[in-house]
Amino acid sequence: MTGTGKKVLVFGYGNPGRLDDGLGPIFAEEFEKLNLEGVSVDSNYQLSVEDSAAIAEHDYVIFVDADESGPEPFHFEHVVPRAHMSFSSHSISADALMSMAEELLSSKAEAYMLGIRGYEFNEFGEWLSPKAKKNLAEALVFLEKALGDCNFAMYVNRFGIKNR
Amino acid sequence: MGVTKKVVIEPVTRVEGHGKVTILLDEKGQVTRARLHIVEFRGFERFIQGRPFWEVPVTVQRLCGICPVSHHLAAAKAMDVIVGADKLTPTAEKMRRLMHYGQTYQSHVLHFFHLVSPDLLFGFDADPAVRNIIGVIKKYPELAVQGVMMRKFGQEVIKVTAGKKIHGTGAIPGGINKNLSIAERDFLLKDIDQQIEWSRGALKIAKDYTIEHLEELSGFGSFDSNHLSLIRADGALDLYDGGIRMIDSEGNKVIDHFNNQNYSDIIAEEVRDWSYMKFPFIKDLGVDKGWYRVGPLSRINTADFIDTPEAELARQEFKAVTSGKPNNITMAYHWARMIEVLHSAEKMKELLLDDDLQGEDLVVKGERRSEGVGIIEAPRGTLFHHYKVNEDDQVTMCNLIVSTTSNNVPMNLAVEGVAKKYLSGTEITEGLLNRVEVAIRAYDPCLSCATHALGKMPLTVSVVDHCGQIVDKKST
Numbered sequence: 001m002t003g004t005g006k007k008v009l010v011f012g013y014g015n016p017g018r019l020d021d022g023l024g025p026i027f028a029e030e031f032e033k034l035n036l037e038g039v040s041v042d043s044n045y046q047l048s049v050e051d052s053a054a055i056a057e058h059d060y061v062i063f064v065d066a067d068e069s070g071p072e073p074f075h076f077e078h079v080v081p082r083a084h085m086s087f088s089s090h091s092i093s094a095d096a097l098m099s100m101a102e103e104l105l106s107s108k109a110e111a112y113m114l115g116i117r118g119y120e121f122n123e124f125g126e127w128l129s130p131k132a133k134k135n136l137a138e139a140l141v142f143l144e145k146a147l148g149d150c151n152f153a154m155y156v157n158r159f160g161i162k163n164r
Numbered sequence: 165m166g167v168t169k170k171v172v173i174e175p176v177t178r179v180e181g182h183g184k185v186t187i188l189l190d191e192k193g194q195v196t197r198a199r200l201h202i203v204e205f206r207g208f209e210r211f212i213q214g215r216p217f218w219e220v221p222v223t224v225q226r227l228c229g230i231c232p233v234s235h236h237l238a239a240a241k242a243m244d245v246i247v248g249a250d251k252l253t254p255t256a257e258k259m260r261r262l263m264h265y266g267q268t269y270q271s272h273v274l275h276f277f278h279l280v281s282p283d284l285l286f287g288f289d290a291d292p293a294v295r296n297i298i299g300v301i302k303k304y305p306e307l308a309v310q311g312v313m314m315r316k317f318g319q320e321v322i323k324v325t326a327g328k329k330i331h332g333t334g335a336i337p338g339g340i341n342k343n344l345s346i347a348e349r350d351f352l353l354k355d356i357d358q359q360i361e362w363s364r365g366a367l368k369i370a371k372d373y374t375i376e377h378l379e380e381l382s383g384f385g386s387f388d389s390n391h392l393s394l395i396r397a398d399g400a401l402d403l404y405d406g407g408i409r410m411i412d413s414e415g416n417k418v419i420d421h422f423n424n425q426n427y428s429d430i431i432a433e434e435v436r437d438w439s440y441m442k443f444p445f446i447k448d449l450g451v452d453k454g455w456y457r458v459g460p461l462s463r464i465n466t467a468d469f470i471d472t473p474e475a476e477l478a479r480q481e482f483k484a485v486t487s488g489k490p491n492n493i494t495m496a497y498h499w500a501r502m503i504e505v506l507h508s509a510e511k512m513k514e515l516l517l518d519d520d521l522q523g524e525d526l527v528v529k530g531e532r533r534s535e536g537v538g539i540i541e542a543p544r545g546t547l548f549h550h551y552k553v554n555e556d557d558q559v560t561m562c563n564l565i566v567s568t569t570s571n572n573v574p575m576n577l578a579v580e581g582v583a584k585k586y587l588s589g590t591e592i593t594e595g596l597l598n599r600v601e602v603a604i605r606a607y608d609p610c611l612s613c614a615t616h617a618l619g620k621m622p623l624t625v626s627v628v629d630h631c632g633q634i635v636d637k638k639s640t
Contacts, residue, residue, distance in 0.1 A: 017211075017226025044330055045230070049278055049297070050316045083298030092278070096297070103301045104308055124211035124226065 004150045005038065006059035009109075010143070011051070012043040014066050019125050020118025020132040023066035027116065030140055031064075039147060047092050052100045056107035060150065062143065063094045066132075067115035073135035074142065076159035078152070079111035112152050114139060185579055185600055193589045198580035200572075200604065209562040217246055217553045218337050224549070225331055227564075230610045233267035233322055233332065234542035238549040240335035241405070241538030245425065246553050248530025249338035255523030256339035261404050262515045263325035263334060264540070268403055269359075269508040270318020271543035272460075272501045275608050276366060277311025280498055283605070284373045288598050295598075310362045314505075317352075317359050321512065324348040339527035349516055356513045360474075363509040367478055367502040374499045375485065381495040383585065385578035385603035388413035388492050390446070390455065391462035392570070394541050395421065399468030401479075401507065403541040409466045410446065410456055415490050419446070424539040427548060433565065444570050455573040458545025459607060460500035465490040472514070475507035494578050497606045542567055544608050568609045578603040 012028030014021040028043035042054065047063075055061050063079065081099035092100070094113055101107035116139045120129040128136065146155050184201040208227050215223060221240040225232035237260055244252065252260070282295045285304065293299075301308040324344060326332020334340050374381060390413065394406035407421035408430070422430060433442040434451050445454035456462070464483075470476040482499060485491065491500075515521060538549040545567030552561035582603045586596045 015226065017223075045232075048315070049274060049312055050319060052312065053316070083293070083296050092297075099298050100301065103298050104305070104312065124207050126226070 006150055007057070008039045008060045008062065008147060008150075009054060009058040010039060010041045010062045010064065011047070011054075012041075012064040013046055015045050017124055017126055019120040019123055019127065020129055021066050021121050022126070022128065023116045023118050023132060023136055024064045026128065027064045027114075027136060027139060030136070031143065034144060036144070036147065047094060047097050049092055049097070049100060052097060052105055052107070055098065055101040055109050055111075056105035058109050060152070061098070061109050061111040062114055063111065064114045064116065064139075064143075065094075066118040066121075068118060068121060070115045070117055071161060072117045072131075073138040074114060074116045074159065075161050076142075076146075076152075076155050077113045077115070077161065078156050079113050081111075110152070112156070114143060185583075185604075187579075187583045187587060189587075189590065195580070195584045195587055198576065198583040200576050200579050208564065212551075212559050212562045214558050216557050217243055217551065217559055218557070220551065220559060221335050221337070222331065222333055228566075228610060231267065231271060231542055231544070232330065233263060233326060234540060234547055235549070236326065236332055237264055237335055237404075238538040238540045238542070238547050239551075240337065241540060242536040242549045242551050243337035243538070244339075245536030245538070246533050246551070247337045248532055249528045250530060251528070252339055253523065253525040253528055254520040255343055256526055256528075257404075258515055258518060258520050259325055259340045259343060260335055262344070262512060262521065263322060263332075264404050265508040265511045265515070266318045266321025266325065268318075268543050269505060269512070270315050270322070272505045272508070273311060273314040273318060273366070275543075276370070276498065276501060276505070277308070277314070279605055281307065281311070281369070283598075283602050284369065284498070288602055289595055292594070292598075307365075310365070314359060314362055314366075317355055321352060324352070336527065338529050341526065343523060343526065344516075344521040346522065349521065352512070353516050356509070356516060360506070360509045360513065363502070363506040364474070367499075367506050370499040370502040371478070371481065374493070374496055377495075378485070378493075381493050384599075385494045385581040385606070386492055387494075387574075387577050387581060389457045389574060389577075390418065390449075391465045391490055392419075392456040392458055393463040393466045393546055394424065394539060395466055395468075396471075397421065401463055401467035401470045401475075403463075403504075403508075405540070408539075408546075411466055411490060413490055413492055415465075415488070418449070425537045427537060427539065428550070428563075431548075431565070433569075441569055441572050442565075443572050444565055456570065457574045458567050458570040459497060459543075460504050460545075461491065461494075461497045462545065463541060464500040464503055470503075470507055472507050472510035475503055475510060478503045478506060494574075494603060494606045497608070501608070544568060544610055545570055566610070568607070571607045571609065575604055575607050575609060578606065 010028060010031055012024035014024040016022030016025045025043040028041050032041040079094045079098055081102050082095040083099045098111045117135050118132045186199045187195055188197040190196050212220060221236050221243060224235045224239040227235050278297050281300050282297060286295045286299060326334040334342060390410050392410040394402055395409040396402035396406045408419055408424055410419040412418055419430060430447055431444055432447050433444045435442055445451050464479055470479050482503060535552045540547050547567055548565040550563040551559055554560050579600055582599045586599050
């Protein structure tokens with residue numbers, strides 16, 4: 001359970017049919033098995049505007065996504081709400097979604113991104129590469145520990161890209 | 165031949181994968197050609213080979229996170245043919261239709277409110293810091309809430325018909341695996357009149373905008389074209405099933421009520437060396453004249469009528485603008501799309517009030533076949549699924565033509581038209597970039613076949629001269 005009594009949403013996203021792009025949903029599937037009190041887990045192919053409603057009901061949101069070029073095994077960043085336009089997608093980026101939740105639903109949720117390094121993306125297949133699997137395991141251990149104290153600023157200092 | 169320069173607009177967004185616009189200039193800085201490059205991943209056909217056919221309606225949803233329901237239903241329709249289910253039970257067909265209208269509704273609504281409304285409400289030249297969904301929330305908060313609530317309703321319809329909001333399992337070869345409970349029906353019915361009311365409002369925004377800007381939009385990435393869609397036997401708009409109809413730019417029927425199982429007799433796909441995406445065309449007309457548009461604009465153009473009252477009145481207003489002829493204005497896609505939103509809402513209400521949805525007869529089977537085609541009108545346009553299956557029930561062949569592929573030539577022409585009108589010299593202005601995006605966005609292309617991971621580049625604009633040197637580059 002979270003050590004602070006705060007409500008946390010863990011949201012993994014990506015396509016499990018595209019190899020390491022499935023890191024986010026697979027993380028969500030595994031993390032849900034921990035059944036932590038105060039922690040809701042959700043997943044989808046991508047973020048969408050209606051996710052703003054779930055965000056507004058939580059104190060913290062942890063987005064989990066595959067990262068094609070970030071540091072190994074993962075990095076952890078603060079998501080700063082930012083309004084911007086996407087090209088033609090039916091999706092929305094994490095920062096734009098947080099901005100929307102803030103503006104539309106007066107959300108006070110604080111958001112972080114857990115980017116897990118993946119390696120193989122450009123094929124169809126429902127499995128993870130061996131290195132991505134290893135990174136996934138380390139990321140699972142990390143987040144369970146991080147939710148124990150919710151001292152996310154400290155973890156950004158330690159695992160943010162700028163500090164890797 | 166004169167010296168040419170290349171202006172490259174390279175949007176790389178997280179979900180969309182990789183799209184790029186190349187604008188070719190002559191030595192005087194005039195546009196000679198524009199090309200839209202989209203990475204379309206073709207490996208799915210191989211991925212599906214060897215799998216049991218009954219798994220395909222679920223597995224195929226891995227192809228696309230944007231419109232999985234459309235792939236789910238198109239694959240299920242193809243597998244109906246394989247298991248010899250020539251006519252589904254009323255409960256099965258109506259449950260699938262409800263699922264499909266829910267999908268169309270939520271897809272169109274999200275596109276309109278999230279992506280298009282900022283362009284329409286603030287104008288193409290508005291500051292990008294304002295011209296986005298947050299700008300809409302700040303200036304039109306009620307509209308923004310409506311967009312979210314309408315999207316959510318469509319998702320709820322998908323959830324109760326497909327079994328869950330993603331990776332649904334509702335449609336199976338020969339039918340469905342669940343009906344609609346009374347509780348599920350009542351849960352949706354309590355909101356449906358509000359959904360219809362909001363649909364009217366969205367339609368009014370799109371209609372009023374198009375009529376008020378008709379002259380400008382007529383010259384904005386617009387061109388004459390063929391239009392292709394499924395059509396019901398009596399000529400009505402039908403998003404779920406029908407024969408193939410194609411009309412030319414004057415409205416003459418080039419193909420009508422063609423048996424969709426034989427689509428490959430009339431449609432071929434061309435490969436071009438500069439594009440990852442294929443170019444479908446009607447064989448008899450050839451590559452140069454046989455290309456066509458699909459999607460909401462084409463469907464409203466090809467239909468003789470719509471079988472729900474308010475959407476039919478809206479269709480008549482739409483047709484009146486072009487005196488009954490096909491509407492070839494690219495930006496009229498948005499108006500047509502909102503007619504379909506109202507139609508979907510009306511159809512959902514009609515279906516929710518139909519007792520057949522609580523029926524118990526869910527699956528039929530007949531004589532087993534080795535080949536099946538499933539075609540559906542997905543939100544973005546006609547979607548073709550074609551499979552062959554061996555005696556061990558394994559898929560041996562799969563061919564898909566997605567709607568964005570059918571709109572490949574039209575999107576290229578739209579971009580070229582905009583570039584010719586708004587670009588002079590080699591500088592990519594904010595206004596040009598906005599307009600190129602607006603023209604592509606009208607087709608609501610789905611580029612999600614590419615992967616999604618973090619670390620992709622933002623929108624990048626490059627100007628490349630005839631020597632291959634980048635002379636200007638901008639990123640969003």
